Amino acid sequence: MRPRSLTIRILLWVVLLDLGLATLLVAIGVFAARTELISSFDSSLRQKTLSLRALVRYPENNSPRLIFDPTGLPPSADPAHPDMFAIYLADGTLLAKSDGWNGLPSGTRYSSGDFARFRQAGVPFRALLLRNIEILDREDESGSAGAKITVVYASPLLAVRERVWHVGLYLGAAALFLLGLAASLTVWTIRRSLSPLHELTNRAGRITVRQWSFEAPPAAAATPELRPLTHALETLISRLHAAFASQREFTSDLAHELKTAVAIIKSSLQVLLQAPRTAREYQAGTEALLGDCERLESLVERMLRLTRAEQFAEQAVPKRMPATDLMSTCEASLSRVAALGASKHVQLILDGSTNAQVQADPDDLELVWVNLLDNAVRYSMPRSTVTLRLQDAVGSTTLSVEDSGEGIPAADLPHVFERFRRGTGAFAQSAGGFGLGLAICKTIVEAYGGSIALESCPGKGTCVRIQLPSTASVENPVVATRSLASTPTTLKS
Amino acid sequence: MRVLVVEDEKRLAENVARGLRDGAGYAVDHAPDGEEALFSLASTEYDLIVLDLMLPRRSGEEVVRRLRKQGKTVPVLVLTARDERESVVALLNAGADDYVTKPFDLGELIARAKALIRRGKGQAASVFKLADLEIDNGSRQVRRGKRELALTPMEYRVLEYLAHRQGAVVSKTELLEHLYDYNWEKFSNVIEVYISGLRRKIDDGASERLIHTLRGHGYVLRQEAGVPLAETGARR
Numbered sequence: 001m002r003p004r005s006l007t008i009r010i011l012l013w014v015v016l017l018d019l020g021l022a023t024l025l026v027a028i029g030v031f032a033a034r035t036e037l038i039s040s041f042d043s044s045l046r047q048k049t050l051s052l053r054a055l056v057r058y059p060e061n062n063s064p065r066l067i068f069d070p071t072g073l074p075p076s077a078d079p080a081h082p083d084m085f086a087i088y089l090a091d092g093t094l095l096a097k098s099d100g101w102n103g104l105p106s107g108t109r110y111s112s113g114d115f116a117r118f119r120q121a122g123v124p125f126r127a128l129l130l131r132n133i134e135i136l137d138r139e140d141e142s143g144s145a146g147a148k149i150t151v152v153y154a155s156p157l158l159a160v161r162e163r164v165w166h167v168g169l170y171l172g173a174a175a176l177f178l179l180g181l182a183a184s185l186t187v188w189t190i191r192r193s194l195s196p197l198h199e200l201t202n203r204a205g206r207i208t209v210r211q212w213s214f215e216a217p218p219a220a221a222a223t224p225e226l227r228p229l230t231h232a233l234e235t236l237i238s239r240l241h242a243a244f245a246s247q248r249e250f251t252s253d254l255a256h257e258l259k260t261a262v263a264i265i266k267s268s269l270q271v272l273l274q275a276p277r278t279a280r281e282y283q284a285g286t287e288a289l290l291g292d293c294e295r296l297e298s299l300v301e302r303m304l305r306l307t308r309a310e311q312f313a314e315q316a317v318p319k320r321m322p323a324t325d326l327m328s329t330c331e332a333s334l335s336r337v338a339a340l341g342a343s344k345h346v347q348l349i350l351d352g353s354t355n356a357q358v359q360a361d362p363d364d365l366e367l368v369w370v371n372l373l374d375n376a377v378r379y380s381m382p383r384s385t386v387t388l389r390l391q392d393a394v395g396s397t398t399l400s401v402e403d404s405g406e407g408i409p410a411a412d413l414p415h416v417f418e419r420f421r422r423g424t425g426a427f428a429q430s431a432g433g434f435g436l437g438l439a440i441c442k443t444i445v446e447a448y449g450g451s452i453a454l455e456s457c458p459g460k461g462t463c464v465r466i467q468l469p470s471t472a473s474v475e476n477p478v479v480a481t482r483s484l485a486s487t488p489t490t491l492k493s
Numbered sequence: 494m495r496v497l498v499v500e501d502e503k504r505l506a507e508n509v510a511r512g513l514r515d516g517a518g519y520a521v522d523h524a525p526d527g528e529e530a531l532f533s534l535a536s537t538e539y540d541l542i543v544l545d546l547m548l549p550r551r552s553g554e555e556v557v558r559r560l561r562k563q564g565k566t567v568p569v570l571v572l573t574a575r576d577e578r579e580s581v582v583a584l585l586n587a588g589a590d591d592y593v594t595k596p597f598d599l600g601e602l603i604a605r606a607k608a609l610i611r612r613g614k615g616q617a618a619s620v621f622k623l624a625d626l627e628i629d630n631g632s633r634q635v636r637r638g639k640r641e642l643a644l645t646p647m648e649y650r651v652l653e654y655l656a657h658r659q660g661a662v663v664s665k666t667e668l669l670e671h672l673y674d675y676n677w678e679k680f681s682n683v684i685e686v687y688i689s690g691l692r693r694k695i696d697d698g699a700s701e702r703l704i705h706t707l708r709g710h711g712y713v714l715r716q717e718a719g720v721p722l723a724e725t726g727a728r729r
Contacts, residue, residue: 259574263596267508270599
């Protein structure tokens with residue numbers, strides 16, 4: 001898209017609008033001036049025409065024939081284009097006429113108020129025809145009506161034209177000047193009005209990876225039009241800030257874990273090298289090292305898993321996920337944990353059933369169930385049970401994993417979902433986890449729009465409850481109540 | 494010397510303990526968290542504490558503060574995975590003496606442990622000298638005059654402890670406490686065996702006896718010519 005400067009756009013509009021208005025103004029001005037001038041021209045024309053009455057008189061010898069005496073002719077305003085006239089007697093005979101008068105050109109008529117307009121030799125004229133006006137001279141002194149004549153008088157319009165033209169010129173020049181003034185004022189105003197935006201841009205441009213602080217400049221903050229922008233910027237920066245802080249914290253936690261893992265391996269090797277060892281000692285040392293390496297491997301794997309789940313959760317538009325049968329993921333997870341349960345003499349129980357479908361990756365769901373079941377089994381006493389309970393509701397399914405293990409101390413409860421947070425109980429210490437399992441579960445469950453909660457009572461056991469949005473069939477609630485009442489399905493462990 | 498290793502990573506604690514036992518001949522106890530560390534410290538005298546910073550229940554920093562508040566001067570070597578300057582500074586200000594960052598070099602850890610113990614006993618040089626007896630703390634070699642003495646590890650540990658506490662009377666119980674990790678009571682009879690072995694190797698054929706037994710009190714390593722010990726230490 002072609003870049004379009006706001007300034008130029010506004011300026012163009014202002015100039016165009018101004019130009020239109022100025023043109024209108026000039027037109028109105030010229031029209032008004034012309035009307036005014038024509039009207040005064042007309043009255044002078046009428047005066048001149050009427051003055052001809054005085055020049056038609058009876059001769060001294062008392063002859064009844066009228067004569068025209070040109071001595072008192074009014075002077076022409078423009079000697080180059082003298083006025084013209086013609087005087088007719090009442091019977092229509094021409095009494096007198098000026099030199100140039102050849103009658104009205106064909107096609108020209110007297111219109112309103114007996115005025116006519118015509119051109120002669122390229123010069124515009126305006127003529128007035130006064131019919132049957134009485135002459136001033138009387139045949140006798142008795143006061144009877146005088147003879148009547150018809151007079152045509154034409155004057156050139158050149159002067160009027162010229163003056164109208166002048167008025168137009170003046171008006172046009174003034175309009176142009178005002179237009180320029182308006183344009184430059186517009187530019188100046190736009191520049192001035194945009195200065196808070198420039199300041200804001202400058203301030204925003206100063207944000208770097210190292211320099212995070214953003215505070216809207218006061219001018220921008222005081223501009224209502226910019227407020228949504230500054231607000232958006234501030235929100236964005238603070239969100240990014242929080243995200244980076246949590247990322248940094250995570251990285252530092254991760255670094256701590258990795259450094260510890262490396263420290264273990266390195267020190268194991270150095271202990272082996274510290275003194276001459278027997279073949280058996282080397283064997284034992286190497287086996288221990290292998291265990292250390294496997295631990296490091298599982299740490300890295302869990303880290304990647306968590307990172308992937310977080311990346312998935314952060315995507316604004318969720319991927320298209322297949323509808324996964326919740327029941328089958330639960331069964332698969334139970335069979336995966338069965339071996340561990342058997343080795344620890346913990347019985348795994350599946351309580352309830354569901355035909356709910358969840359929009360999720362089956363691997364993700366299994367990972368969550370396996371994590372929870374694995375935890376529950378590890379923290380359980382031998383010969384106790386771990387129950388995976390399913391319960392449908394309208395639009396969602398609740399899944400809970402219950403154990404009767406040692407439970408979690410109340411002080412640790414608020415932190416159980418934090419990364420790298422290990423329990424302080426004796427079992428938690430000996431279990432040797434990384435404190436990532438529950439963090440992974442929470443991230444995955446929340447990525448699918450679900451919720452996870454943990455209740456625990458030291459000495460009695462722990463229950464992790466997960467609610468996932470699911471598409472259950474219509475008769476589902478009925479099925480759910482029935483399945484709750486049904487006897488639990490026991491899995492061989 | 495007896496060292497307490499406070500570290501929640503079991504494998505790392507094992508390795509550090511083994512390194513200190515094999516590499517420096519120290520007795521090593523292990524505490525998996527801050528709470529147990531404080532408990533052990535209350536009941537036993539240690540010559541050095543190797544302390545992890547990130548501990549369950551009580552942080553390493555808190556353990557150091559508690560320790561110093563109780564007036565204990567035992568040197569503290571901190572294991573940390575954080576190498577940010579501020580946390581190190583805060584730690585030293587809290588009363589720690591030195592630190593190594595993970596992943597550390599075990600040799601370096603042992604050398605620092607030795608140095609801290611020496612310093613803790615008021616001994617700066619790594620070679621201890623008394624009359625013509627020389628104990629090299631670094632290479633664990635002992636010479637009397639021009640003679641190089643072949644000591645068993647236990648004999649060396651007894652001698653090293655006596656040397657660090659030179660001039661002071663060290664009871665049998667103190668020796669046992671500082672030389673054995675757990676259940677030292679069952680070793681109570683062996684100290685006499687080590688002392689007599691040491692005396693035979695060090696003092697036999699020498700012009701001057703350095704290891705003395707104060708009956709009912711314990712043992713002391715010193716010159717008995719009426720020469721002030723401080724001068725002896727500074728003579729060469």
